[in-house]
Amino acid sequence: MVKKTSLEQLHRDRSILQIATLNDSILNNKISELEEYHKAKLLLTKKYDSLEISNAVKLLKNKKFAGTQTDFMISLLENYSFIKQDLVELIKKINQKKKMPDVEDFIIYAKINTEVFKFLYPDDNNNINMANYPLILDICNRILKSKREDLDKDILYLLREF
Numbered sequence: 001m002v003k004k005t006s007l008e009q010l011h012r013d014r015s016i017l018q019i020a021t022l023n024d025s026i027l028n029n030k031i032s033e034l035e036e037y038h039k040a041k042l043l044l045t046k047k048y049d050s051l052e053i054s055n056a057v058k059l060l061k062n063k064k065f066a067g068t069q070t071d072f073m074i075s076l077l078e079n080y081s082f083i084k085q086d087l088v089e090l091i092k093k094i095n096q097k098k099k100m101p102d103v104e105d106f107i108i109y110a111k112i113n114t115e116v117f118k119f120l121y122p123d124d125n126n127n128i129n130m131a132n133y134p135l136i137l138d139i140c141n142r143i144l145k146s147k148r149e150d151l152d153k154d155i156l157y158l159l160r161e162f
Contacts, residue, residue: 033063040073045134048084048162053077076132083128084162087136090119091158094143099151112147116140135162 040056043049057077060070094112099105120130120140130136139158146153 036060036063037070037073040077044076044080044132047135048080050081053080079128080133083130083133083136086119087139087162088159090115091139091143091155094147095155097147097151105151108151109148112151113144116144 036056036059040060043052043056057074060074060077063070094115097108097112100108120137122128130140139161142158142161143155146155146158
């Protein structure tokens with residue numbers, strides 16, 4: 001059910017079924033659990049907030065709505081802080097890369113591109129798929145765009161974005 005629904009659909013369904021579900025606590029509980037899942041998923045698109053993340057993890061763990069997708073979402077949320085910290089280190093490291101008189105710009109940019117690629121696709125076989133973290137992907141794209149336009153550009157402002 002998790003893969004087939006969205007938060008918008010659940011809100012629409014709840015309003016349509018409001019009369020029918022008035023006395024149906026099981027259906028109300030299922031809709032509420034699905035809403036909690038999708039609200040948790042939405043957190044991965046927003047600025048990192050440890051309190052919201054920990055509350056979402058607690059809610060998901062306490063729900064009877066168990067399954068591989070819920071377990072997967074809990075795992076994504078629990079790993080978010082580690083990924084955020086790794087991204088902070090990456091931004092600081094890349095920010096130090098500047099134009100060099102004897103080196104072509106495209107070589108420096110290629111090194112930056114490689115570092116971002118290694119962050120997005122680590123070889124440690126931990127199966128992290130950064131596609132599950134839309135905000136992280138957006139920031140990585142912005143790193144590459146900023147440095148492609150100007151290697152000397154300060155990208156530390158991106159630290160405030162998450």
